[in-house]
Amino acid sequence: MxxxxxxxxxxxxxxxxxxxxxxxxxxxxxxxxLRGELPLEVQDLEDEIAGLNTRIAHMQEDIRNFETLITGKKSDIEVSKGLIERYQGQQENVRNNREYENLSKEIEFQTLEIELCEKKIREFNAAAKQRREDLERAQELINDRSEDLAQKKSELDEIISETKQEEEKLREKAKQIExxxxxxxxxxxxxxxxxxxxxxxxxxxxxxxxxxxxxxxxxxxxxxxxxxxxxxxxxxxxxxxxxxxxxxxx
Ligand SMILES: [Zn+2]
The missing domain is CATH 1.10.287.1490 (Helix Hairpins)
Structure with a gap:
């Protein structure tokens, strides 16, 4: 049959x-x-580099956010400084002690505000510095991995080009027999x-x-x-x- x-x-x-x-x-x-683990190793490296690039993009965004926050705090400080100057000017023209004391309290409050802003700026700067260091390490890692990848890819390409024709012939032959x-x-x-x-x-x-x-x-x-x-x-x-x-x- x-x-x-x-x-x-x-x-x-x-x-x-x-x-x-x-x-x-x-x-x-x-x-x-003959190709061995090369195709898998190439894939792993490509995945790792893609992951690192995503991490780097996040870190860069963090750094930009910290810079925006720092700029904001700096302008807050300028506002407080302006107010202090104004209050000090007003203190020279007060009519009584109570007015003078009230202005002193305002000046004290704005001084504390400035200190608080400066503390925040130091914190943001420290966090941004940490991110920049992480970023640098991730970039070094990417450079290393990219070198590995280029090396392994060229090895694989060489093997593939050497064996491609032979493999095609064999696959054709297998199909005929099948x-x-x-x-x-x-x-x-x-x-x-x-x-x-x-x-x-x-x-x-x-x-x-x-x-x-x-x-x-x-x-x-x-x-x-x-x-x-x-x-x-x-x-x-x-x-x-x-x-x-x-x-x-x-
Ligand atoms: Zn047997």
């Missing part, structure tokens, strides 16, 4: 196709291993490959054992494998088994 337009092929041909596909997929795995394999079997192959630590879904019998998990295979089962009439999987690891002769054709 034909499945989804796939031409009916013998079990032997299916096994051969699966093994071919395995070889091509293993080559692609090798290229991925077209020969019925969907159900192909899905099984992919599932086994995904679960296998070394990415091998098809392995040969080697020294009477499974080439994937190295468990012994009984003689009768080995005979069945050599007959190539049925797709046989390892009862321990679930990998598809082929005989040594088929494996050595490649």
């Amino acid at each position: 034909s499945v989804k337009g796939t031409k009916e092929i013998s079990v032997e041909e299916k096994l051969r196709a699966l093994f071919d596909l395995q070889l091509v997929d293993s080559e692609i795995d090798k290229i991925k291993t 077209g020969k394999i019925e969907e159900r079997l192909l899905n099984a192959f992919k599932r086994i490959r995904k679960n296998a630590r070394n990415g091998l879904a098809v392995v040969a019998v080697e020294r009477d054992a499974c080439g994937g998990c190295f468990n012994k295979i009984p003689p009768q089962r080995q005979l069945d494998i050599r007959l190539r009439k049925k797709i046989i999987v390892c009862e321990y690891c679930g990998r598809i088994l082929i005989d040594q002769e088929m494996a050595s054709e490649k």
Whole structure:
């Protein structure tokens, strides 16, 4: 019975196709291993730099806010100074002691206001200074990370450009082979490959054992494998088994 337009092929041909596909997929795995953790490291660095930029933007906003507050307090001080000057002028023309005392109280109040403003300005200045120091550290960190990023990116780009053509060819080849394999079997192959630590879904019998998990295979089962009439999987690891002769054709 034909499945989804796939031409009916013998079990032997299916096994051969699966093994071919395995070889091509293993080559692609090798290229991925070559790239290693680089794609992930590049992503992490990009995320970290984006985070630092956001933090820097917040710190710059804080600094601007403190500067606005300081300007406000400075103008409050000017207002108080103006009032003090005016009260002192009025003190020279008072008609009685009570008026003089009232003006003294006003002057005292404005002097306290100035002191309070100066205290606030010192606090705002200290906070702004802290932010500027944090900002400087964050900027240094960004510079460091940007250097790392440039380095890793160029390494990755180099590897990708070196292997790109090869990988494309392999992917094309894999697609062609996949077209020969019925969907159900192909899905099984992919599932086994995904679960296998070394990415091998098809392995040969080697020294009477499974080439994937190295468990012994009984003689009768080995005979069945050599007959190539049925797709046989390892009862321990679930990998598809082929005989040594088929494996050595490649
Ligand atoms: Zn096995």
